Amino acid sequence: MKVTIKNWTSVAIWKWVANDDNCGICRMPFDGCCPDCKLPGDDCPLVWGQCSHCFHMHCIVKWLQSQQVNQQCPMCRQEWKFNNK
Amino acid sequence: MSLKPRQVDFNAVWGSLQETVKSVITLGHVPRQIWSDRFSDVYSLCVAHPESMADRLYAETKQYLIDHVALLLIKVQEDGEDNLIKNYYHYWSQYSRGLFYLHLLYWYLNQQHIRMQKPSDAEMIYGSSDANAGEQLEIKELALEVWKNGMITPLGEKLVKLLLETIDKDRSEHTTLIPIEAIQGTITSFVEVQRFKIKGKLKLYQDLFEEPFLDASGEHFKRDAARLLEERDVSLYMEKVITKVDEELARARKFLHASSLTKVSQRCEQHMVAEHLDFLYSECMNMVQGERKRDLSNMYSLLKSLPNALNILVDTVLDHSKCQGLESIGTLQGDNIHVNFVENLLEVYQKYRQQIQEVFSGDQNFMGALDKACSSVINHRPNKGKTPCRSPELLAKYCDTLLKKSSKGISEAEVDEKLRKSITIFKYIDDKDVFQKFYARMLAKRLIHQQTQSMDAEEAMINRLKQACGYEFTSKLHRMFTDMSVSADLNNKFNAFLKDDSIDLGVNFCIYILQAGAWPFGQAIVTPFSLPQQLVKSVQMFETFYYNRFNGRKLTWLHHLCQAELRLGYLKKPYVVTVQTFQMAILLLFETADSLVCKEIRETLLLNADQFQRHAISLVDSKLLLCDSEELTPEAVLRLNMEYTNKRTRFRITAAIQRESPQEVEHTINSVEEDRKLYLQAAIVRIMKSRKVLKHNALIQEVCAQSKVSFAPSIPMIKKCIEALIDRHYMERTQHSSEEYSYIA
Structure with missing residues (x-):
């Protein structure tokens, strides 16, 4: 071997992949954070429902708490279930 | 009785x-x-x-x-x-x-x-x-x-007359x-x-004695001043006047009631100083320029109690220190321009600061003048304001030089001291956002290329910036630090994962996972690249690991920031060399051949012309590769240099990473411009939302006040932002006046 790789230090950036650009509840971009947070990233995560809709976690939790009867997805009115695959 | x-x-x-x-x-x-x-x-x-x-x-x-x-x-x-x-x-x-x-x-x-x-x-x-x-x-x-x-x-009158005569005698002969x-x-x-x-x-005393006394003394002072003025020497004059004032005060203390002391010194100053200000000012310029400390401190003590008399002296000091400042940075050239820039300025600053402490006993007026001088020197735009001010860039670079590993020969304490002083300059910079952009980019490079001297020093510096400018200013910098520690954690977990499944990647693999947005890498820089076979497994395994852990995230590999350590086995001695991914990919191709045509290399690796050019040239410059022609044309042939020697067995091909390309600088400046617009629009909306209706000038004023922390906005830019917001129906002009806006909810 003429040249062998001893160490490799790589760099990657991560982004959310959602089916939309903006959160359907607060209308803020997924790249940003919900209105209550200051910084995007790990502290303001996204969550997906089994209906495949995606929101800021803080937004959907607030929404679900405000619903007395049925826990529904605000987009498609199906019952909301967190998608923990 | x-x-x-x-x-x-x-x-x-x-x-x-x-x-x-x-x-x-x-x-x-x-x-x-x-x-x-x-x-x-x-x-x-x-x-x-x-x-x-x-x-x-x-x-x-x-x-x-x-x-x-x-x-x-x-x-x-x-x-x-x-x-x-x-x-x-x-x-x-x-x-x-x-x-x-x-x-x-x-x-x-x-x-x-x-x-x-x-x-x-x-x-x-x-x-x-x-x-x-x-x-x-x-x-x-x-x-x-x-x-x-x-x-x-x-x-009474006779007594007073005799008293005045006696005091006069005391003045001339020092005896009574x-x-x-x-x-x-x-x-x-x-x-x-x-x-x-x-x-x-005190009325009797004042009417009967004090008033005639002051009048007589006034006459005496006038005569004395006229006599001293004949010598036409300002420094001598000042010396004598100061002695005179002291003498008169001592005399007043000896003979008079305590209430007269200030009146006597006032009278004396009025006749000997205030009436001859022009004479004193005539030497002012020379004294300041010659930095004649004794004269200046005499001048200060004479002028300080007269209202507004100091202004001319203050202005002269301001002009002088400004000139000195500009001179100290005017002719800088070469690679070390950033170091010279900061250290020369600091020297000038410290010199005048000390002078003001010493000569003018730290008077606020002079401190203010020094502040003004510094801020106009530091934010000076050459060519009548057409060239942008380079101070933010130079200062950021200065910090970079200090915080980098390569800064050899100075102790940690010295580095810390220098960084602490550089904050002085930072505080005067108007375009703090430009500084932040440059600083962030350099910090990112230091972190990713593992070039930071010490994390403590980095954190200390960021805390200083935070102190000077507030939390928001450094939040992005803090997020970069968080990513570094999150990445360390991820690497450990990934290694454990590999061990559990007994997977061997074939290389020592380490990764930085960064949050998009927190790091100053634009999106555009991701270019096509075909990864060398040896590394594909690492990438695949890590992606599997990562996507399993984090739902809904997507990784983008920034190969232009990756680097590798290679062992070169084809030379007389084994060498370990640190290179960037693209350089590594080029070198790896020589495994099967000793010479390759440029075009071929480029096509195999899918590199764009610019990337290829930069990295191939750095390898040629370092003599690892030899080229048969001057220019790297597509037909040029690159050969492995089998005779390569280096005194050190471990080295780094740095050229391509280190150099700040002019495009990068321009890119930074443009992104600052873009950020400012957004910042101003946000500020305008915030203000309008709370005020509902506001006059044009008041709005401009508030916007300026809000943005002062990070930059000094130009009025035309604010106006453009207002127009843009009107177009987008965030606000409108009120019906009765075009000078007034109202917020549209």
Whole structure:
């Protein structure tokens, strides 16, 4: 071997992949954070429902708490279930 | 002896009382028994039956005092003018002590008879002005009043004239014929005589003595100033004036009442300084430029108490320090321009700061001038403002140089000290956001290429910036640090994952996972690249690991930031070399061949022309590769240099990473512009949302105030932002005025 790789230090950036650009509840971009947070990233995560809709976690939790009867997805009115695959 | 009121023969009692009064007032001997008897005589007269004789006693005593003082007046004048002051002082000190004993002798009269009819303090102050007329005074007051009328009134002017002559003599010859205490005592007698007055205690002193004294002194100062001015030497003049002021103050302290001190020095300054300001200013420029500390501090002490007199000096200092500052950074050239820039400026700053402390005792006016000078030097735009100011970039670079591993030969403490000082410069920078952009980019490079000298130093610096500019300014920088520690954690977990599944990647793999947005890498820089086969497994395994852990995230590999350590086995000695991914990929291709055509390499690796050019050239420059032509044309052939040697067995091909390309700088400046627009729009919306309706100028003012922390916005830019917001219906012009906006909810 003429040249062998001893160490490799790589760099990657991560982004959310959602089916939309903006959160359907607060209308803020997924790249940003919900209105209550200051910084995007790990502290303001996204969550997906089994209906495949995606929101800021803080937004959907607030929404679900405000619903007395049925826990529904605000987009498609199906019952909301967190998608923990 | 009975205390009962009884009939008293006034004349008999007064006869003996008068004798004692005479002894008392002239400080003669009075036996205890006599004193006690007379004391009770006063009592018995006051309570005499059938009618009190207090008024009569008072009148007789007053008449006696008047006669006594008249007698003294003759005695005082007896020895001619030369002895007038001495005699006056002699009799005055006798009289002024005597009257106290007299006051005690008349204790009962004072306490019972006179105090009864005395108006209250309040009446004295606010009551009718002629409250004093025909009213009886306590004996000590009466005695002083009699002295004033009988002695000072006829003799006052003559005394003052003599006093002034004496003081004048003291000025010219530093001696007086008359003892100092006589002069001082005479002068203070003008105050003493009024001491029991509630209002205007000093009036007599001021009218009779102080005013003529100040006028005479003023004339003297004027003459003196004129004499000194003839020498036409400012520094000498100032020295002499300062001595003069000190002398006069000492003299005033020696002779005058304390209330006159400030008046004397004021008079002196007025005639010797204020009236000759132009003369003093004529040398001002030379003094400041020659940095003649002694002269300057003399000038300061002369001018400081005059209103507004310092302005010209302050302005001169400002101009001078500004010129020096500009000069120190004007001609900088070469690679070390950022170091010179910061250190020269700091030197100038420290020099003038120290000078102001020393010479102008840290006066706020001068500190303010230094601040102004620094800020205009640091934010100076060459070419009449057309060239952008480079200070933010240079300062960021300076910090980068200090925080990088390569800064050799200086201890950690020194680095810390230098960084601490650089904050001084930072505070003066207007375009702090530009600095932040550059600083963030350099910090990112340091972190990713593992070039930071010490994490402690980095954190300390960020905390300093936070202190100067607030949390928001450094939040992105903090997020970069968080990512570094999150990445370390992820690497450990990934290694554990590999171990559990007994997977061997074939290389030592380490990764930084960064949050998009927190790092200053634009999106555009991701270019196509075909990863060398040896690394594909690492990438695949990590992606599997990562996507399993984090739902809904997507990784983008930034190969242009990756780096690798390679072992070169084809040379005489084994070398370990650190290169970037693209350089590594090029080198790896030579595994199967000793020479390759550029075009071929580029096509295999899918690199774009620019990337290929940069990295191939760095390899050629380092002599690892040899090229048969000057230019790297697509047809040029690259060969492995089999004869390569290097003194060190471990080295780094740095060229391509380190150099800041001009495009990068431009990119940074453009992104700053973009960020400012967003910042301003956000600020405008915030302000309008809280105010609903606002005038144009008020809005501009508030926007400027809000953005001052990070940059100084240009008015046209704010106007553009307002237009943009009107177009997007965030706000509108109100109907009745085009100068007023209202917020649209």
